[in-house]
Amino acid sequence: xxxxxxxxxxxxxxxxxxxxxxxxxxxxxxxxxxxxxxxxxxxxxxxxxxxxxxxxxxxxxxxxxxxxxxxxxxxxxxxxxxxxxxxxxxxxxxxxxxxxxxxxxxxxxxxxxxxxxxxxxxxxxxxxxxxxxxxxxxxxxxxxxxxxxxxxxxxxxxxxxxxxxxxxxxxxxxxxxxxxxxxxxxxxxxxxxxxxxxxxxxxxxxxxxxxxxxxxxxxxxxxxxxxxxxxxxxxxxxxxxxxxxxxxxxxxxxxxxxxxxxxxxxxxxxxxxxxxxxxxxxxxxxxxxxxxxxxxxxxxxxxxxxxxxxxxxxxxxxxxxxxxxxxxxxxxxxxxxxxxxxxxxxxxxxxxxxxxxxxxxxxxxxxxxxxxxxxxxxxxxxxxxxxxxxxxxxxxxxxxxxxxxxxxxxxxxxxxxxxxxxxxxxxxxxxxxxxxxxxxxxxxxxxxxxxxxxxxxxxxxxxxxxxxxxxxxxxxxxxxxxxxxxxxxxxxxxxxxxxxxxxxxxxxxxxxxxxxxxxxxxxxxxxxxxxxxxxxxxxxxxxxxxxxxxxxxxxxxxxxxxxxxxxxxxxxxxxxxxxxxxxxxxxxxxxxxxxxxx
Numbered sequence: 001x002x003x004x005x006x007x008x009x010x011x012x013x014x015x016x017x018x019x020x021x022x023x024x025x026x027x028x029x030x031x032x033x034x035x036x037x038x039x040x041x042x043x044x045x046x047x048x049x050x051x052x053x054x055x056x057x058x059x060x061x062x063x064x065x066x067x068x069x070x071x072x073x074x075x076x077x078x079x080x081x082x083x084x085x086x087x088x089x090x091x092x093x094x095x096x097x098x099x100x101x102x103x104x105x106x107x108x109x110x111x112x113x114x115x116x117x118x119x120x121x122x123x124x125x126x127x128x129x130x131x132x133x134x135x136x137x138x139x140x141x142x143x144x145x146x147x148x149x150x151x152x153x154x155x156x157x158x159x160x161x162x163x164x165x166x167x168x169x170x171x172x173x174x175x176x177x178x179x180x181x182x183x184x185x186x187x188x189x190x191x192x193x194x195x196x197x198x199x200x201x202x203x204x205x206x207x208x209x210x211x212x213x214x215x216x217x218x219x220x221x222x223x224x225x226x227x228x229x230x231x232x233x234x235x236x237x238x239x240x241x242x243x244x245x246x247x248x249x250x251x252x253x254x255x256x257x258x259x260x261x262x263x264x265x266x267x268x269x270x271x272x273x274x275x276x277x278x279x280x281x282x283x284x285x286x287x288x289x290x291x292x293x294x295x296x297x298x299x300x301x302x303x304x305x306x307x308x309x310x311x312x313x314x315x316x317x318x319x320x321x322x323x324x325x326x327x328x329x330x331x332x333x334x335x336x337x338x339x340x341x342x343x344x345x346x347x348x349x350x351x352x353x354x355x356x357x358x359x360x361x362x363x364x365x366x367x368x369x370x371x372x373x374x375x376x377x378x379x380x381x382x383x384x385x386x387x388x389x390x391x392x393x394x395x396x397x398x399x400x401x402x403x404x405x406x407x408x409x410x411x412x413x414x415x416x417x418x419x420x421x422x423x424x425x426x427x428x429x430x431x432x433x434x435x436x437x438x439x440x441x442x443x444x445x446x447x448x449x450x451x452x453x454x455x456x457x458x459x460x461x462x463x464x465x466x467x468x469x470x471x472x473x474x475x476x477x478x479x480x481x482x483x484x485x486x487x488x489x490x491x492x493x494x495x496x497x498x499x500x501x502x503x504x505x506x507x508x509x510x511x512x513x514x515x516x517x518x519x520x521x522x523x524x525x526x527x528x529x530x531x532x533x534x535x536x537x538x539x540x541x542x543x544x545x546x547x548x549x550x551x552x553x554x555x556x557x558x559x560x561x562x563x564x565x566x567x568x569x570x571x572x573x574x575x576x577x578x579x580x581x582x583x584x585x586x587x588x589x590x591x592x593x594x595x596x597x598x
Contacts, residue, residue, distance in 0.1 A: 031079055031080060031083040032052055032055060032083075034083065034084055035055035038070070038084055039055075039062065056082075059084065059090060060086070063090060063091050064089065064091065065092050067091075067092050068091045068097075069098075070091070070096070071097075071098045072085065072097065074102075074257075075101040075103075075106060076101065076103060078109060078110060085097050087111070119157070120155075120156050121157035121162070123153075123157070126152045127139075127140070127148060127149065127152050129163065130148060130165070130166045131148065131166070132166070133163050133165075133167045134148065134166040134167075134170050136170070147174075147177050147178070150181055151165055151181065154194070158194075160191075160195070160259070161191060161194045161195060163244040164195050164259070165194060165197065166244070167244040167245075168243055180197055192262050192265060195258065195259060196262060196266070198244075199245075199262070199263070199266065202239070205232065206236050208301075209229055209233060210246075211267060211280060212302065212329075213253055213255055213260075214255060214259065214267075215264055215267060215302065216280070216282070216302055217253060219252055219253070221251060221252055222248055222253050223251070227371055227394070264282075267279055267280050274295070275287075275289055275295070276290045276295030276296045277297050278300070279300065280300070280302045282303075282305065282306075284305055284312040287303055290320075291317075291321075292315040292317070292320075294317070294319055296323050297324070298323060298324065298325045299326070300326065300327055301326050301328050302329035302330075303327070304330075304331040305331060305333065313336060314336070315335070315336045316336070318340050318341055318342045319342055319343070321343050322342060322343045324345050325345055327347055328348060329349065330344075330348055330350065330351050331352040331353075332354075333353070333354035333355055334355040335357075336357075337357050337358065343362055346366050346368065346369075347369065348370055349367075349370060349392075350371060350372045351367070352374040353374075354378075356375045359380060359381040359403060360380070360384070361385050361386075364386070365385055365386050366385075366386030368388050368392070369392055370390055370393050371392050371393065371394055372393075372395045373397070375397070376400055377400045378404075379403050380398060380403065381405060382405065384408070389411075389413070389414075390412055391413070392415065393413045394415060394417045395416075396416065396421075397418070398421055398424065399423050399424070399444075400422070401424050402425060403426060404426060404427050405426050406428070406429055407419075407430050407434070409433050410436055410437055411436055414438070414439075416437050417442070419443050421448060422445070422448075423447045423448075424448050425447070425448065427451055428450045428452065430451070430455055430458075431455075432456075434458060434460075438460070440463060441463055441465045441487075442464075442466045443464060443467050444468040446468045446469070446472075447471035447472070448471075449473050450474060451469075451472045451475055454469075454478065454479055455479070456480070458479060458485065462485070462486055462487065464485050464488055465488060465490065466488075467485070467488060467490070467492070469492060469493045470492045470495060471494070471496075472495075472496050473497060476497040476498055477498060477499075478498055479502065480503070480504050482502050482504060482505065483504025483505050483507035483508060484504065484507065485508065486510070488510065489513070491513070491515070492513075492514075492515040493515065494517040494518055494519065495518045495519065497519070498521065500522070503528050504528070505529065505532070509533050510534050512558075513537045514537070514539070515539045517539045517540075517541050517542050517563075518542035519543050520543070521545060522540075524548065524550070525549060526550070527552045529553055530555040530556060535559055536559060537560065538561070538562050538563070540562075541563045541564065542565075542567070543564075544566065544567065546564070546568060546569060547569060547570070548569060549564070549569060549572065550573065551573045551574065551575060554573050554574075554575030554579060555575075557578070557579070557581065558581055560583045561582075561583065561584040562582060562586070564586065565586045565587055565588040565589050566589040568590070569590055
């Protein structure tokens with residue numbers, strides 16, 4: 001994490017710099033976010049940076065004459081330093097850059113001359129921190145002073161252990177304190193054992209969620225994690241926060257890396273030589289062993305693998321999942337599957353299988369608890385999944401599934417909120433039962449080039465906010481019922497074959513963006529556009545058959561950006577001057593002899 005302290009940050013910042021899985025692409029994205037975060041602290045727009053090289057140049061140019069205090073916390077990759085603090089010349093005279101890391105070699109390699117080993121807290125400071133957690137004040141209760149000093153002595157000033165143990169002992173009696181201290185022993189205390197005491201004090205469901213976060217969900221969106229867990233997750237999150245085992249920053253769950261490592265060690269120590277009997281798998285080598293040799297058992301609750309390491313290929317066969325009756329999370333990619341697939345566990349809550357190689361789901365797959373289905377680049381042809389309704393399903397993403405020809409019947413999934421079928425070129429229809437999806441907020445059909453029409457039942461999607469039809473080149477008409485999607489905010493029909501918009505379009509009072517870029521057959525806007533009271537962006541660029549704009553466009557008071565470049569428009573509406581909020585007007589390349597006075 002990096003933050004320029006010239007300006008206070010408006011939100012709490014997450015405790016780690018590198019937010020994603022250990023892959024080069026994700027790290028670069030994280031470094032770019034850090035550059036944007038640094039520059040946003042000095043009033044620059046984040047959108048001004050498109051890549052790391054450009055970001056580095058801007059940082060040097062903007063800050064080379066400024067006196068800066070910059071803190072880079074928990075650095076674990078050299079690229080993190082190179083992207084935001086390349087060398088002394090990046091910042092003005094008198095600047096200070098403070099870097100914390102567990103890897104001193106990174107500092108040496110980057111040429112950092114002044115390096116210090118951070119020591120534990122002094123006894124009095126450690127006692128104060130512990131007391132705030134254990135007693136909610138800066139000094140221990142009278143009868144707990146000796147015991148508190150023993151804790152401070154044991155953990156040798158380590159702040160994390162002081163917080164975790166203090167939170168665990170808060171509100172407990174003397175007998176429980178003595179029992180806890182007895183577990184610590186009197187010498188050679190390891191941080192693992194100190195932290196594990198708090199874990200041991202959790203109930204079974206709390207332990208289950210703690211391990212889920214440690215193994216799979218550290219840094220993930222809090223609400224999504226709560227939904228994914230099949231326990232009383234809201235209450236458990238509060239318990240874990242009270243015990244100082246997790247924190248929340250920016251709506252995400254964060255666990256200190258020492259606690260995460262402890263959680264993972266707990267799982268690895270379950271059966272160190274038998275990964276098929278461990279509750280959670282995240283190493284590709286372990287997953288390959290379990291799936292290829294059919295050693296999986298009912299103990300496995302989650303298999304979540306990061307993007308593929310080119311040197312590690314995971315193999316599976318027809319019976320790989322047959323014994324995993326408690327599997328809740330499955331996230332894998334490009335797994336080589338031999339002899340088909342007989343089973344997928346009905347216990348699944350999250351299924352993400354990138355590159356799923358079959359055209360069908362197993363016939364007995366009825367995942368009634370399924371919350372999220374993501375199978376991009378799959379070979380699925382027809383979406384048929386069991387016979388039981390999927391009332392919990394909220395997300396379907398089958399992007400770039402080249403064989404997909406039709407959507408599922410939606411009657412059994414009434415709570416679906418997100419449907420993404422981008423880049424499915426053989427998809428030719430959307431099932432009319434889509435009308436039951438009253439909670440759907442996002443419908444993305446981008447680049448479904450074979451889709452010729454939308455069912456009129458889309459007008460029943462009363463919660464839909466974003467409709468993306470970009471690149472649906474066979475789509476030549478939009479249903480009149482489109483205007484009944486009351487909550488629609490963004491409509492993109494770029495590069496379609498539509499000739500006009502339905503007259504009901506004016507009913508979309510909340511629409512803020514409408515994109516018709518490169519609609520080569522589009523000929524005119526309806527006069528009902530004056531009903532688009534919230535429209536801010538209208539893109540008509542590349543509509544080469546569009547010769548005029550309706551006078552009613554002048555009544556779209558919120559319009560800020562109007563792009564009519566590369567159209568056949570020769571004259572603007574006479575009342576265009578009424579658009580008091582218009583900031584950007586693009587007219588480049590208009591075929592007519594256009595004269596705009598604005």
